[in-house]
Amino acid sequence: MVESPGLSIENLSIAFDDGRKVAVSGVSLSVPTGEAVGLVGESGSGKSLTSRAALGLLPKTAKASGRIRLGDLSILDMSPAQLRSVRGAGIAMIFQDPMSSLNPVARVGQSIAQVILSHEAVSADDAESRAVTLMDRVGIRDAKARAGSFPHEFSGGMRQRIMIAMALAAKPRILVADEPTTALDVIVQKNILNLLDQLRREEGMGLLLVSHDLAVVASLCSRIAVMYAGQIVEEGPTKEILVRPRMPYTAGLLASTRRDKSVKRLTSIPGSPPALGDRAASCRFAPRCRLAIDPCRSAPVELIEVGPRHGARCIRTQEMAHV
Ligand SMILES: Nc1ncnc2c1ncn2[C@@H]1O[C@H](COP(=O)(O)OP(=O)(O)OP(=O)(O)O)[C@@H](O)[C@H]1O
Ligand code: SF4
Ligand SMILES: [Mg+2]
Numbered sequence: 001m002v003e004s005p006g007l008s009i010e011n012l013s014i015a016f017d018d019g020r021k022v023a024v025s026g027v028s029l030s031v032p033t034g035e036a037v038g039l040v041g042e043s044g045s046g047k048s049l050t051s052r053a054a055l056g057l058l059p060k061t062a063k064a065s066g067r068i069r070l071g072d073l074s075i076l077d078m079s080p081a082q083l084r085s086v087r088g089a090g091i092a093m094i095f096q097d098p099m100s101s102l103n104p105v106a107r108v109g110q111s112i113a114q115v116i117l118s119h120e121a122v123s124a125d126d127a128e129s130r131a132v133t134l135m136d137r138v139g140i141r142d143a144k145a146r147a148g149s150f151p152h153e154f155s156g157g158m159r160q161r162i163m164i165a166m167a168l169a170a171k172p173r174i175l176v177a178d179e180p181t182t183a184l185d186v187i188v189q190k191n192i193l194n195l196l197d198q199l200r201r202e203e204g205m206g207l208l209l210v211s212h213d214l215a216v217v218a219s220l221c222s223r224i225a226v227m228y229a230g231q232i233v234e235e236g237p238t239k240e241i242l243v244r245p246r247m248p249y250t251a252g253l254l255a256s257t258r259r260d261k262s263v264k265r266l267t268s269i270p271g272s273p274p275a276l277g278d279r280a281a282s283c284r285f286a287p288r289c290r291l292a293i294d295p296c297r298s299a300p301v302e303l304i305e306v307g308p309r310h311g312a313r314c315i316r317t318q319e320m321a322h323v
Pocket of ligand 1: 016023041042043044045046047048049050059061212276
């Protein structure tokens with residue numbers, strides 16, 4: 001069988017405290033090369049743990065099970081040294097706060113060149129001139145001069161561009177972006193999202209875009225996976241998710257996104273998600289769900305197919321089709 005060169009997560013679970021606290025339960029998700037997939041959900045739903053697991057970057061105290069494949073590589077079975085060689089060229093990640101990932105005492109051009117040198121047998125001069133080209137590519141004006149600046153000499157948006165240049169330096173097949181624009185103002189956010197979209201198309205990369213904001217992932221991704229309390233509760237084509245959500249939590253997220261726009265204030269679904277050690281085997285959304293009935297609270301709810309490549313974890317998807 002020829003393996004897909006993309007990222008494939010199968011039945012991933014991540015637990016802490018000897019299995020007593022299960023943060024991620026049975027997550028399956030694919031990110032083919034060239035496609036953008038969004039992972040969305042409230043704070044604490046397990047988005048970052050899922051996406052970090054794809055790079056073998058889980059905290060030491062976490063225990064992961066399931067399968068994560070990058071092409072024909074099995075990420076969860078790799079040694080730290082093997083993972084280091086895959087990070088960069090196979091899969092790279094950018095985070096919400098570039099300041100915490102950039103070396104504050106290194107000139108940005110050197111930091112980018114370092115990534116190139118650690119993946120390719122090129123001279124230091126070549127790596128530095130490629131670093132300048134990459135800075136130019138991600139929209140940093142006067143890149144040659146700015147390569148000699150330190151991270152604190154850039155604005156938040158420009159620092160995020162430098163992080164993207166660093167991520168691109170090793171030519172990854174998959175780019176994971178965890179809340180890459182959350183700390184930025186709206187216009188800079190839009191520019192960075194446009195840049196990610198352009199790079200995905202031009203480089204043929206797969207993009208896993210993680211955000212708590214459904215509007216952000218919808219603007220860029222052809223598919224969306226919605227996470228709630230450690231599980232994927234709905235996954236499907238963006239258009240279907242936006243027009244015909246089949247799980248009440250997705251519908252609630254959508255409604256709050258739309259209300260936000262019209263009244264310009266943050267609204268949310270009433271109630272809060274269950275704590276890590278308190279996640280029921282039945283539908284985890286039941287305490288907050290206006291459609292909940294007794295069977296929702298008595299047995300686990302599986303993800304069921306509700307349309308072509310569209311799944312929802314709900315026993316009332318039929319009713320959802322008509323609300
Ligand atoms: N090192 C850790 N030890 C114990 N629990 C952890 C650890 N890291 C994360 N968790 C817990 O796992 C759950 C999922 O965390 P995760 O960071 O993946 O959430 P998230 O969806 O990315 O949230 P946010 O939107 O706030 O970034 C949370 O309840 C979090 O408290
Ligand atoms: S299974 Fe029941 S409680 Fe859970 S989302 Fe569907 S209707 Fe609501
Ligand atoms: Mg997170």
